[in-house]
Amino acid sequence: MENAEQSPEHIEMVKPLISKLSVFLDLTDDERRFLAGLERRTKSFGKNEHIISEGDPYTKVYVQKQGWTYHSRTLDDGRRQITRINLPGDICCFFAPVLRHSANNIVALTDCEMVVIELEELAEVFINHPRVAAALSWCCAHDQSVLSERLMSVGRRSALERLGHFFVETRRRMELIDLVEDNQFYLPMTREQLSDTLSMTTVHLFRTLRRLEKQQLIGWNSKGISINDMDELQRIAKFTSPYMHYTEVPRKTDRFLKALAD
Amino acid sequence: MENAEQSPEHIEMVKPLISKLSVFLDLTDDERRFLAGLERRTKSFGKNEHIISEGDPYTKVYVQKQGWTYHSRTLDDGRRQITRINLPGDICCFFAPVLRHSANNIVALTDCEMVVIELEELAEVFINHPRVAAALSWCCAHDQSVLSERLMSVGRRSALERLGHFFVETRRRMELIDLVEDNQFYLPMTREQLSDTLSMTTVHLFRTLRRLEKQQLIGWNSKGISINDMDELQRIAKFTSPYMHYTEVPRKTDRFLKALAD
């Protein structure tokens, strides 16, 4: 914890897992109790602290209770790609049990509090709480899908489309965990981090931001970002939502997990 | 099966799953028998046939027994991104149990034979063959990691680096399933498909290919592709291998899955 700056209150979530998973499942009291227990042991990281660095062994799974993080890869000459932005409720290193070492850096964008899950606890989820396991797998599937869509953006969308797309996507993710208030949400990234996420230069990011601001489509300052016309921005960005898979976990999953639990 | 053209013999694999998983685990006889059983029921698709289209419901998991496929997303105006290339042994729709509809097209690059796995069978893997489940999860983690690295390529590598990187990566994946022979492997993609994979135009792909060929680094024709100097190509492409996670599945996974199986 190298930085004691106060995080704005609205990026805090008391029960990120419960809040997120509730969207897809009607959690039973038993499941809620179990999740609340899981979320008890946490670890804090300061802004810009490396949670995991390239080459570190994977030993635990984390869930973000509070704060934002990113995953990045860097080439020798300094070129950097941010491959993923994690919000409260997101899972970090879901595949830690089957991998030896991290190929990415995982860094705190803000001060963070992470729920620490040991492998045995994760196993317990699969054994005793199959519906929760399904919801966790859903999260993982969602992450993969968001990653594919970012590839689509970086590969085939223009800078303007890409930027708009990122704003729309992030806003939707924030809505899901109830962190959009007064049409505004907190976006704790520097222009440089955002340009490394969207694979452009900082200079070009500014040019592109300016275009969206001139059209009054967005406003972004240290307080947060507001999107004034979602429909128009989605049109510009060629945003379509199915890739986010924001529907409840399907019935068949019950069948699948029931088979697992028996 | 709209196209009866003979696939070259060397893209065929009798037991793709067994062959692939053996790299990470010493499979027991029991596990081999089980996998052989799994691989019995298959479905064939002809070259260019859509295996799944955007919006189709996900109902099954497939494993590629023979042939290549790709996943793609398309924008209204025709821009296309190929997000993933699957080789024999690769798993398709691992997350089908927890998702409703596909957000991608999955298309056969060559005539294909796919092992069809029902959800109940997949559940059985997790119950009775936890080590196999670990290896499958490893495959899934590997896929995700390859996807991240492609994002790194498309976002931050030049066209030349990106192309070299793709060749090196694909060669390594082919080595793993023992499909490189005489320093050469089959690469059943058109220039247009490859350019949509690497997010450039076909014209620019040609320019870039020409540069690699002039340096005698590669040779690619209808017979296959050969890489004459892997070290040099890796250097040019800034290829590093850890992201492929090509080591055996770690010990701790046993612990994890033992917990699962009890």
Place this chain on the structure above:
DNA sequence: CGAACGGTTGACACGGGTCAAGTCCGGTGG
């Protein structure tokens, strides 16, 4: 009160996109 860092913009250069014009080759029909 200076250093460090994030934010911001103008001027110019270049990698890769666009357009257009072919060539090559395997399959098909006369």
Place this chain on the structure above:
DNA sequence: CCACCGGACTTGACCCGTGTCAACCGTTCG
């Protein structure tokens, strides 16, 4: 056996979106 056709392959010329370079400002922190 040849003529034709469609699809994949190939390349030159030109141009635009984005990168590069170089400033400068504002704020925070030691």
